[in-house]
Amino acid sequence: MSTAHSLATEELGSSAQRERRKRILDATIDLASQGGFDAVQMRAVADQAEVALGTLYRYFPSKIHLLVSALGREFEKTESALRERQLTGQTPAERVIEVLKLTSRGLQGDPHLTEALTRAFMFADSSVQTEINQVGMYMTSMVTRAMHPGRTEFDDQDVAIARVIGDVWLSALMGWVTGRSTAAETGQQIEVAVKLLLRD
Amino acid sequence: MSTAHSLATEELGSSAQRERRKRILDATIDLASQGGFDAVQMRAVADQAEVALGTLYRYFPSKIHLLVSALGREFEKTESALRERQLTGQTPAERVIEVLKLTSRGLQGDPHLTEALTRAFMFADSSVQTEINQVGMYMTSMVTRAMHPGRTEFDDQDVAIARVIGDVWLSALMGWVTGRSTAAETGQQIEVAVKLLLRD
DNA sequence: TCCATAATAGGAACACGTTTCACTTCTTCG
DNA sequence: CGAAGAAGTGAAACGTGTTCCTATTATGGA
Numbered sequence: 001m002s003t004a005h006s007l008a009t010e011e012l013g014s015s016a017q018r019e020r021r022k023r024i025l026d027a028t029i030d031l032a033s034q035g036g037f038d039a040v041q042m043r044a045v046a047d048q049a050e051v052a053l054g055t056l057y058r059y060f061p062s063k064i065h066l067l068v069s070a071l072g073r074e075f076e077k078t079e080s081a082l083r084e085r086q087l088t089g090q091t092p093a094e095r096v097i098e099v100l101k102l103t104s105r106g107l108q109g110d111p112h113l114t115e116a117l118t119r120a121f122m123f124a125d126s127s128v129q130t131e132i133n134q135v136g137m138y139m140t141s142m143v144t145r146a147m148h149p150g151r152t153e154f155d156d157q158d159v160a161i162a163r164v165i166g167d168v169w170l171s172a173l174m175g176w177v178t179g180r181s182t183a184a185e186t187g188q189q190i191e192v193a194v195k196l197l198l199r200d
Numbered sequence: 201m202s203t204a205h206s207l208a209t210e211e212l213g214s215s216a217q218r219e220r221r222k223r224i225l226d227a228t229i230d231l232a233s234q235g236g237f238d239a240v241q242m243r244a245v246a247d248q249a250e251v252a253l254g255t256l257y258r259y260f261p262s263k264i265h266l267l268v269s270a271l272g273r274e275f276e277k278t279e280s281a282l283r284e285r286q287l288t289g290q291t292p293a294e295r296v297i298e299v300l301k302l303t304s305r306g307l308q309g310d311p312h313l314t315e316a317l318t319r320a321f322m323f324a325d326s327s328v329q330t331e332i333n334q335v336g337m338y339m340t341s342m343v344t345r346a347m348h349p350g351r352t353e354f355d356d357q358d359v360a361i362a363r364v365i366g367d368v369w370l371s372a373l374m375g376w377v378t379g380r381s382t383a384a385e386t387g388q389q390i391e392v393a394v395k396l397l398l399r400d
Numbered sequence: 401t402c403c404a405t406a407a408t409a410g411g412a413a414c415a416c417g418t419t420t421c422a423c424t425t426c427t428t429c430g
Numbered sequence: 431c432g433a434a435g436a437a438g439t440g441a442a443a444c445g446t447g448t449t450c451c452t453a454t455t456a457t458g459g460a
Binding site for chain 2: 407408411
């Protein structure tokens, strides 16, 4: 434990363990990026990360845990990238749409990866609650911050709206990763929802 | 539509084939109802429906197709039951909430079945598009009809709102079947969204 | 009725997530 | 340092979705 403190969600462990964990998640992202959900095969991940299959399962108790953890790491990056970006939209609706478009574009730039991570998220049950909640918080945080830049506290109505937007976003993404709608339709769908919800 | 013609989504076939198909779907619903998604094992379905495994796969090319087809049959029943029911709500929002509560209550009365069907729906890819679209149409139809009872044509705004509500409903259901939220929270979540969307 | 063809039965075999186990290599601490 | 326990390795084995194959049975037209 080199540095001062650790968040509740951070795992402790030796540097060798942190290194292994990183290698595993890197391999996961890499395989997902190449061939999507089906290409993330546990034996392949273990091989590419240069750990034994049993070790992989010691770090991540299932394929779903593995992929949702990877999603968490990706969302963390996205959220911190967004924090540094100045939004240009004039209204809450415009800014929210801007944020969602940026995020979606990032995802749609890597369809296989998106498919793998979204599928895992949708399939995750309560045993993955910790990782899931983390992703949900990033999402809500990104939307509420877009609604009211600079503010740090948000009232119930704002959070409720952000949640609904998150739901629509997930459904739209689901439609896209499962090939039921195009990227354009997905964007449209989200835009309509945001305008309906933030129309005052 | 007894004998004269058939819709595009209806399969033709001899009465023996229709009978087998029904037995398979019945077995599917039964097993799902008892033990959820995991209990719907293809060998078990085949056994209970008294068909060979190969025959099961001839009728439904995958477990997902099988379950989404079963969902379609259930939704058909729900939708026609709702058609005959007189809604008591005074406003569109109240009526939509009424319809969704009724539907949700039906689902939550059989948690295992709901879990199985919802999971399958979420996991379905574009190869199941036909069945998926059918389910989506039932959903949109139920919501728009609740918004404007008696009306048969709906403008774009109404349909857009119905779609957003459907998205929230699916996300909420997902949270519930995966054990991430309670039935009460799910109902609350949907109610908030409907009130936000139909607040004028 | 009889034959060609499609449909079904029955079951082996394969793929991949997951579990298990015996053995080896670290890590830690007295 | 040396020993105990934790972590990692490598491989076998199991469960379930899916595929494949051969023999048998229905079906429908000449």
